[in-house]
Amino acid sequence: MTALTLSKAINEGLRAAMERDPKVIVMGEDVGKLGGVFRVTDGLQKDFGEQRVLDTPLAESGIIGAAVGLAIRGFRPVCEIQFDGFVFPGYDQIVSQLAKLHFRSQGRVPMPVVVRIPFGGGIGAVEHHSESPEALFAHVAGLKVVACSNPSDAYWMIQQAIACDDPVIFFEPKRRYWEKGEVDTDTEPGPLFASRVVRPGNAVTLATYGPLVTTCLEAATAAAGEEPARELEVVDLRTLSPLDLTPVLESVRRTGRLVVVSEAPSEVSVAAEVAARVQEECFHSLEAPVLRVTGFDTPYPPAKCEEDYLPDLDRVLDAVDRSLAW
């Protein structure tokens, strides 16, 4: 076991994947000498060379479009999009080519490409640097979408995503990059496309992912310390497409109550899909409507407003109260 920041954990995961497979290449803006604006690729170009860690032209469609071509050639590109809000010039290539080539080619052309995107707010940034666009990718057939929430998962999930023969959009909680956690680099945990109970409980189920897993765990700790104590079960969804709701359904059948928590706007969101599926599968178990605690259906606001925008411990506990009071 070793303590790593989430950023360093991804760095170590990338390194391990590159050592294992010479076809793995890292590409993106400033990922080489600088090591990426969040230093996630720090030192990789120095050790693997400029043909495996590419400082690319400043063009996101180019990053994805060239990665598609490299994948056709047999490479396994790992693309870095510098910030969530900058992915849209590459969205056409992601949706039109990356997601569809395996299907179009009737399985002859796999697309083992990972697109890493730092996402979410809470860092006091300017516009386009704090968004949560995961639903826009989860909605696209042919893509797989995951979000890591802690250093251990980050270390393993990036390697599993790279090993996957499908395109994976890999969301990284940028405000958690510098949080440390224990990482067991010897024992691979469970599969990539599986959600996981990260804190057991029996009162209310919280389903969340990415940066808000920490927030929900803090809320659960707080709820357990209140009088009367309430034990919240927290599920880290980890995989947003395909959604793995098995632990959520199992949990809701016990608790009868679900609050889905994410930073993204609520309308037509991953949280909405979770709510829809849970009511389909657990209708008779539900004691209260599925509630959502999310960002608002507004553009991401200026930094001084983000404390109001972002779901926090109090908003989560407020929803828990409302669920229990139903």
Place this chain on the structure above:
Amino acid sequence: MSVPPDRTPPTVEIAGAPPVPAPTREQVLAGLRATDSGTDLVQLMTPEGERVANPEFDRYVADVDEAALRALHRDMVLVRRVDREANALQRQGQLGIWVPLLGQEAAQIGAGRALQPQDMAFPSYREHGIAWTRGIDPTELLGIFRGTDHGSWDPREHGFHLYTIVIGNQVLNATGYAMGQRFEGRVGGEDPAGNEATICFFGDGATSQGDVHEGFVWAAVYDAPVVFYCQNNQWAISEPTERQSRVPLYRRAAGYGFPGIRVDGNDVLACLAVTRWALEECRSGNGPVLVEAFTYRMDAHTTSDDPTRYRLADELELWKLKDPIERVRANLVREHGVGAEHFDALQAESDALAERFRAFCVDMPQPGPDRMFSEVYAEGSPQVDAQREAYLAYHASFEGAGR
């Protein structure tokens, strides 16, 4: 757009070249519309079928004897026949849509026959002639237009990627592929047979897409061995090339730092020579290269289009005089004494191909209800699996009720 009458065109400075005055707007438009009269157009055979000497490019077709010329002619005749048959099949309701290549046979056969087996080609969606040269049977194109598949051939086996319908996307994909060729050391090696290149096909309309710009930038900065082969057929559905560019398209290459060349796209010999040169440049490490094949879309954009709404019949009549197949036929007759029996035999071969093509088309099976769930993912998806299971059960409930 207007130009003040007293405006003096600025002088254009290009490193290493004597300064030249920038062209006037009239000259620019004349350049865009230039046909086979410009000095910047590589032509080896006139529309009348006369072979013209070209000290720079003759050597790239020195091996083209009568038999080889007949083979190029045969390619073009058969590809046109398939194209016309497919057009007819659409009119008869057998295809949902067809994308005609009529008039672009030389641009495609010349480029396609310049490729080596180890090269890779990225088409848009009109490259039926390139497909032919990559060993793809014409019947394999039908599924896309009949609606039974999105592409049926193996891109790796043929060195021919699947058709790309989103305009310009394939330019970046081709660039990435060519970067990979370079990373794998398949460029500039001492054994020429081990070297590879990529060719990417797109049209005049695509040159306005950001992906084409980015592809040019990326290919330039990574020295990617890719030939950007623009078939300028003058029309992007209803919009003429003047709506896409102020300068002749091949000249754009200079801004990215690689060579650009314009070839008579209706001259199969010139297209073969120029593409062979361009591919050689790429294989030897001097890529990328932009080739503008100056041609004409003699039919509609697709079978859903109506060109009478935006262009004059006179223009088509002018281009008919520059037909890519007729000039080779004239040359074969006049300079090689090829007789009627050859052309009769070719006609019979063409008829037989069309018949086989048609029969295959009308017999194509309807995809089963499970087809759409297949190969969405390489490693599967529980969601898609569950939907397939549920839908097939629903589907089976009807079958059971009906029998």
